[in-house]
Amino acid sequence: MSIQAGWEAVIGLEIHTQLATQSKIFSGAATAFGAEPNSQACAVDLGLPGVLPVLNAEAVRMAALFGLAVGAKVALESTFDRKNYFYPDLPKGYQISQLAQPIVVGGTVVISVGEGEKAVQKTIHLTRAHLEEDAGKSLHEDFAGLTGIDLNRAGTPLIEIVSEPEMSSAAEAVAYARKIHAMVQYLGICDGNMQEGSFRVDANVSVRRCGDTQLGTRTEVKNVNSFRFLERAIDYEINRQIELIEDGGRVQQQTRLYDPDQDETRMMRTKEAADDYRYFPDPDLLPVIIAPETLQAWQASLPELPDAKAARYQTQYALSAYDSLVLTSAKATAAYFEQTLAAMGQAGDAKLIANWVTGTLAAQLNKEGLDINQSPVSADFLAQLLLRVVDNTLSNKLAKDVFDALWAGEGTPDAIIDARGLKQITDTGAIEAMVAGILADHPDKVAEYRAGKDKLFGFFVGLVMKAAKGKANPQQLNDVLKSSLGSCGEACGEEGAQ
């Protein structure tokens, strides 16, 4: 959606990323999703008196990896603070977070907005990323007048990734969130599951008239659990604020919840000012020190990240910039592409695979709302299918039919080709016989064609294809038809002789 003329939006995102550790950030309780309520909440998570937090080394490593991946400064010394507020899903009365000395400072990611040739790149700066503990969950629905509290999530390690307010449209904000989502999965530090709350995006949105240098008053939009909703929530909020100001009103600083059913944001609470949290250093935790050589080892351990992978696809496989970007935009997509390529062996055709993965497969996944790792057509099956395209057994059209059958779970590609008799006709003699038959049946059209009515070529192609039940190799068919129709005298004579 484009923004109303004369206005611009300023958007910054805060992304809460659950780190994929086995145990919690300050206790030895498990972090697995979906367990019985409060079965993974120990005395530390419950904030019982006399307990002390002990920091999980893996959470520190994962946060540092993120910092290294975005080119940020990873603090060799960082500290924890208490953020005080009252809410029953936070039984200690404070959240352990990092304010004054976060573990990750700065960093950048490059986003790409728009499709194909029109894609534009933009660099987004990160303010910081800090370690903190997640809160529990409140269930308001099931108990008359009461709220149920499940503290299994309390103490799950998070990094909160804060961007500068540098995005100017919902599309840019989504591109940025997707890029961070891809990176944390490439790094293996977060499972990225938005439905389960592993990756939660809050958007700070304000608007101002073009040319204004002062930032407008911002609102924070929460409760967005998909990229699609993020885009819609921000668009809604931008328009709401513009209309409010144009009608003479003022935007109030507040937290708003997105309601996907109504496609609108609603006020949740007026925002407490930062000093209301009464941050102070947590006396239970000492400064976290990372040795320079440890940081170097972590740097060396970084996997190939999306930007580097996309650049490699362009040089190594001669793929277009856009195809490379799409294929590397999620770790699972890149893995699928690479597995298909490997499974095709010597006959591997990167461009062909790229077309199928970003075209037919992506469309089908999108239609059914599936992730690529839920694809009914495995990378191995796609490889076997495309081998039959490469060796001319199947035309692209027939391959699409086999793909649909694979999607429906009808067996292996070769079994489907056999069972359905889909093998492409590549025997030139057979194609010539069919062409001769069709031409003999339509002497008037042949005469018209030869008299200059070129358009009839397609008519003949259609008839031969129909006779071949769609299985004639299109290129061979064209060649045979052209030579048969080509020179009048000979062709007619031959046909007459038969």
Next chain:
Amino acid sequence: MSLNAMQLKHVAHLSRIALDEAKIPALLHDLNAILAFAEQLQDPKLDALTPMAHPLDQSQPLRADEVTEENNRTALQQGAPAVERGLFLVPKVIE
């Protein structure tokens, strides 16, 4: 620094503490006396020193990422006023 009555009420609100208006002057007097005492900490000249994040000049020990806790829900919920289906029940909190 010293607090005025308005700041005192603000701090009380943040802490969810009910304040008896009549007690405000006495509370202000006591709190300001405490603040004045603590303010002596501003006097030493410390410009040449790097601030410490913690009085112990040590770094945080880390633990390995291992699950060491078992499900101890029954025992841990014994002190809870109300429990149902494994959840702690509290007065309704929804904004």
